[in-house]
Amino acid sequence: xxxxxxxxxxxxxxxxxxxxxxxxxxxxxxxxxxxxxxxxxxxxxxxxxxxxxxxxxxxxxxxxxxxxxxxxxxxxxxxxxxxxxxxxxxxxxxxxxxxxxxxxxxxxxxxxxxxxxxxxxxxxxxxxxxxxxxxxxxxxxxxxxxxxxxxxxxxxxxxxxxxxxxxxxxxxxxxxxxxxxxxxxxxxxxxxxxxxxxxxxxxxxxxxxxxxxxxxxxxxxxxxxxxxxxxxxxxxxxxxxxxxxxxxxxxxxxxxxxxxxxxxxxxxxxxxxxxxxxxxxxxxxxxxxxxxxxxxxxxxxxxxxxxxxxxxxxxxxxxxxxxxxxxxxxxxxxxxxxxxxxxxxxxxxxxxxxxxxxxxxxxxxxxxxxxxxxxxxxxxxxxxxxxxxxxxxxxxxxxxxxxxxxxxxxxxxxxxxxxxxxxxxxxxxxx
Numbered sequence: 001x002x003x004x005x006x007x008x009x010x011x012x013x014x015x016x017x018x019x020x021x022x023x024x025x026x027x028x029x030x031x032x033x034x035x036x037x038x039x040x041x042x043x044x045x046x047x048x049x050x051x052x053x054x055x056x057x058x059x060x061x062x063x064x065x066x067x068x069x070x071x072x073x074x075x076x077x078x079x080x081x082x083x084x085x086x087x088x089x090x091x092x093x094x095x096x097x098x099x100x101x102x103x104x105x106x107x108x109x110x111x112x113x114x115x116x117x118x119x120x121x122x123x124x125x126x127x128x129x130x131x132x133x134x135x136x137x138x139x140x141x142x143x144x145x146x147x148x149x150x151x152x153x154x155x156x157x158x159x160x161x162x163x164x165x166x167x168x169x170x171x172x173x174x175x176x177x178x179x180x181x182x183x184x185x186x187x188x189x190x191x192x193x194x195x196x197x198x199x200x201x202x203x204x205x206x207x208x209x210x211x212x213x214x215x216x217x218x219x220x221x222x223x224x225x226x227x228x229x230x231x232x233x234x235x236x237x238x239x240x241x242x243x244x245x246x247x248x249x250x251x252x253x254x255x256x257x258x259x260x261x262x263x264x265x266x267x268x269x270x271x272x273x274x275x276x277x278x279x280x281x282x283x284x285x286x287x288x289x290x291x292x293x294x295x296x297x298x299x300x301x302x303x304x305x306x307x308x309x310x311x312x313x314x315x316x317x318x319x320x321x322x323x324x325x326x327x328x329x330x331x332x333x334x335x336x337x338x339x340x341x342x343x344x345x346x347x348x349x350x351x352x353x354x355x356x357x358x359x360x361x362x363x364x365x366x367x368x369x370x371x372x373x374x375x376x377x378x379x380x381x382x383x384x385x386x387x388x389x390x391x392x393x394x395x396x397x398x399x400x401x402x403x404x405x406x407x408x409x410x411x412x413x414x415x416x417x418x419x420x421x422x423x424x425x426x427x428x429x430x431x
Contacts, residue, residue: 006358006421008378009068009334011113011158014379016049016072022088025078027115028126039212041186047406048381049092054408056099058380058397061144063421066106067395068333068376069096070113070158071147073139079415080117082138087111090146097150108333109147110155110217111140112199114163114174121175127187128168128177133194139204140198148210155200155288155333156195159219160247164188170301189270192250192280197282199425214283217333218249220244222313222320223305232412235306238264240320242304248287253285287321290334294376312353315360315368316340322370329373336378336394344411345398358420377417381408 015028030154048055059067070242073080075089083387100107116126124131150155158162162173164187171178176395195216200216223239225232241249241258249258255277261269272280291314314335321330337353354377402405410418 004423006012006366006417007066007068007108007374009063009108009376009378010048010070010380011110012070012072013113013115016047017077021049022092023078023086024072024089025074025080025084025086026096026118027072027074028118028121028174031118031121032176038109038131044198051406052092052096052099055096055380056105058335058410059100059105060103062299062414062418064105066108066153066154066374066376067100067380068108068153070110070115070155071143072115073112074115074117076142077117077139080120080135080139082142085142093147095169097147101150106153107147107151107174108153108155109143109151110158112136112156113158114167118176124344126168126175127163127190127194128183130190130193135199136194137197141201141367142207144202144210145430147258148212151210153331154214154394155217156198156214157191158217159244159290160188160191160195160216161219164191165301168431185265185269186229188246192247193276195251196280196283200279215286215287215288216247216284217288217290218244218247219334220317222311222317222322224243224309224313226307226309232308234328235302239304239306244321245324248325250277250280251282251284252328253281254289255279255427284328286373287325287330289318289321289330291332292334292336293315312356313360314357315364317369318361318364318372319368322368327371329371331373332375334376335361336379345409347411347413350394350396350411351416354413358400392422 026366050392072168073091076086078084078086078089097107120126120132120135126132136156144154164184166172167175168177168187169181169184177183179249199214202212206212220240220243223236225236238260241260248260250256250272256272257269264353273381291326318330318332335357336352337350337357343350358375361372361375366373377396379396380403382399383399395415396411397408398411400409
């Protein structure tokens, strides 16, 4: 694995809190969690906005070399455009990056982890409108210019499948739209173009001076044939194509959608012009892969399983990504499982899955020769878990939401991770 090998991560809306403080604008999640039958919101999360020292201490305890976190677009541009620049929001991220530098932890920064400025949803219909491509490029430009000298890994957009399919299709996540079955594919098209615009901008203006790498975080499940027939294997390919290949094939293969999607969806799937294909293809410097409950099992619709059997095989998924997408360097940017909301510091289930996924990653490297450059456990802290609210916990650090300072305490899984980092670091330095 890459330098230091094991990393850690969070997402802004889950952990930051301070939802309307210091000039931050509303995000689609602030609006979404105030509507319908939802019980709780991420207004406070783990209150990381007010507790940079606590988060840095947790990272130091873990001994990790990298920390993946996301920037909140409406905290930086309160209404989504550069005219609404919010200095206090920018200062928060500068302080966090400064603090990381002091403890020798490299930031891995996500520009967009689902929390779109609400005004862009209201004015333009969010990602369903192609105007978002230029607005995202403008936001990315500001972030590269402002933070880029200290950032070597950028993720443009986290899990575009969930944004498109569940934000604008099933309505399970913000903005909760569910009345047009073709809309997710138009949204996916805009997300790919927005990512490509940000990548080209970085490549043209910032790469030579900053020397970073840019990708889009793609999530996937793994699937096994329900019977050993050729048509079952083809159905498995279709299942992976509709979730992962939807975004991975345009980026890593030929600038176009997978054949299975084109056959099944025909005119419902937007098409790329030849120039757009060339523009989108090759706009990822590494394969950023997410694996875990944000997608697998709970969020894959039955129709996307194509009557096959879903499985938690991370090793198989890593092997398949390597084989399918020309053996790219793979950075696992999210991996892990969850415990119930009433789990405190003894999280045996989370630890079991963490151990299993790390072992599968190491086997993929050693025995299958898959080019894995890093592994990121999710998440550093318990926080607001999207459509599951506070019903599950995914942190290696327990957050007591009932204390005024939202006290952090290491769980059993954190102790395991600390020992593993120490062991791996010793192993790497002895070579």
